[in-house]
Amino acid sequence: MIKLEKLSKIFETPNGGTVMAADKVSLEVAKGEICVLLGPSGCGKTTTLKMINGLIPKTSGKIHVAGRDTDTIDPVELRRSIGYVIQQIGLFPNMTIEDNICIVPDLLGWERSKARKRAAELLDLVNLDPSIFLKRFPKELSGGQQQRVGVIRALAADPPVLLMDEPFGAIDPINRAVIQDEFLRMQTELRKTIAFVSHDIDEAIKMADKIAIFRDGKLEQFDSPDDLLARPANDFIASFLGSDRTLKRLSLLKVSDVMLSGRIRVSAQDDVATARDMMKEAGHKNIVMVGPRGRARGYLHLNDVVEASGTVEEHYQALPTTVNVDADLRTAVSRMFRHDMTWMACVDDDGFFKGFITQRAISHQLGATYRDTPTEGLT
Amino acid sequence: METLVFISQNLDLIFERTVQHMSIVCVAIGLAIVTGVPVGILITLNQKAADIVLYIAAIIITIPSIALFGLMIPVLSLIGQGVGYMPAVIAVLLYSQLPIIRNTYTAITNVDPALREAARGLGMTPIQRLRRVEIPLAIPVVMAGVRIAVVMNIGITAIATYIGAGGLGAFISRGISQSDPRQLITGALMVSLLAIVSDYFLLWLQKRLTPASSSAPAGGH
Structure with missing residues (x-):
């Protein structure tokens, strides 16, 4: 043009x-x-x-x-x-x-x-x-x-x-x-x-x-x-x-660019033991608890529930913050730093849980471009 | 008191001479606007021409009026107009050039360069730019020049009575030659009054001709 x-x-x-x-x-x-x-x-x-x-x-x-x-x-x-x-x-x-x-x-x-x-x-x-x-x-x-x-x-x-x-x-x-x-x-x-x-x-x-x-x-x-x-x-x-x-x-970059799937999740009535197994299997330290229709409600941290029994509902903690999937990563990272978190649950406009992002995934994404070019790796 | 009596007894004469006076000033200023404004616009195109024109106009204005009338007698006598109405008009015309040309020139050159660039960038031709942007914005400043010229020349026209142009100066010159303070004061009073009234009238006109925005307070509603 x-x-x-x-x-x-x-x-x-x-x-x-x-x-x-x-x-x-x-x-x-x-x-x-x-x-x-x-x-x-x-x-x-x-x-x-x-x-x-x-x-x-x-x-x-x-x-x-x-x-x-x-x-x-x-x-x-x-x-x-x-x-x-x-x-x-x-x-x-x-x-x-x-x-x-x-x-x-x-x-x-x-x-x-x-x-x-x-x-x-x-x-x-x-x-x-x-x-x-x-x-x-x-x-x-x-x-x-x-x-x-x-x-x-x-x-x-x-x-x-x-x-x-x-x-x-x-x-x-x-x-x-x-x-x-x-x-x-x-x-x-x-x-x-x-x-x-x-x-x-x-x-x-x-x-x-x-x-x-x-x-x-x-x-x-x-x-x-x-x-x-x-x-x-x-x-x-x-x-x-x-x-x-x-x-x-x-x-x-958008949150959705680096978001990891939200397939792994538990609901309030699930057994803590199930949640524990899911985390161990996926290699995650945390798991998000969703409400009956899939809204992000809270989370469990693996170390807190090693010995626990009962339902997820009895042990979950509130999510300190979430981020919209359409937000840019700058917003997401800033929020993570503010709440001193290494991961964050991502939700859509209506609050439905879509997945999560981790600091690791973000730095991986930013580094990916450099790794693609061999010359850049040397400098 | 004597003066007031003189005025009341000579209203017709005063009126006649005021009209004479104003006709000289108005015709000359009218011609000065018609000539000075285009000259002021044209010289914005060339810095050197502007310097020369403004310099000449400045020299003219320094010539004492009585000398200018004297100088014009032999020249205009060649066409049989050595004294009277015509030399008076020409003198006023010449004296008006500086304020009118200079104010036009200044107004146009002072138009915000950003406006000029916007006008060019939007696709106005130089003539359209002049007509739609530069001249409308220049009007208040040009009018200020006209006001100066009018007030100044109402005074100068009073002297034109010595070359037989008539006007309110006739009261003053007779007052002096006949040692008659009544005529002298009447003449001086009328000239001042005319200058003040004209000035206010032109100020009003200037405001009317100024684009609405310039008189609106910033941020006003």
């Missing part, structure tokens, strides 16, 4: 020198994917982004957007066909929210009523009540609300491709997380092809299907977030991703 071929940009400095802001950058963003251009400031990520819609003229190379060579398209027409969101939001203070959203439809000559209807739909999409917000001016909105409008303004004419230049960079961390989640939810429906500039590694991991890491105008690595974190191509990338990059992978 977006394809860059050996894209370069050379800036001339006032004292006659030249700066290579982008150096033969080649990458391809598939339809419906979010590609985050990541790197320290001055690395060429923004320059690369702005060359895609021609805001910065390229020095050499080719850009294809939606299958068309951008050299063959009038820049104004090109920009109207690509959504554009900037960090400073850039809502026009002299226009109402409605008129701001309708800019591109108006430029494209849409019928007025159709454009206005679209504006109301889009406001609904980001949970801003159209009856309140359509006629307001940008100054009357909070920063987070303004950026939501900034995003839907880019979506107004339903462009297949979106360029976003640090769109959530100016928003406070709490609101940023909310807007990111909202945006990802929208994206699962809209399936836009997005190039997204960020300098925030955590944001990149959260948002990206692919991450392109830049340094000094060069594309250093182009990979999925998990591959990037597991196998940084060089020391610069490794240090940019941070020494805790393996821990960052936790947020990319």
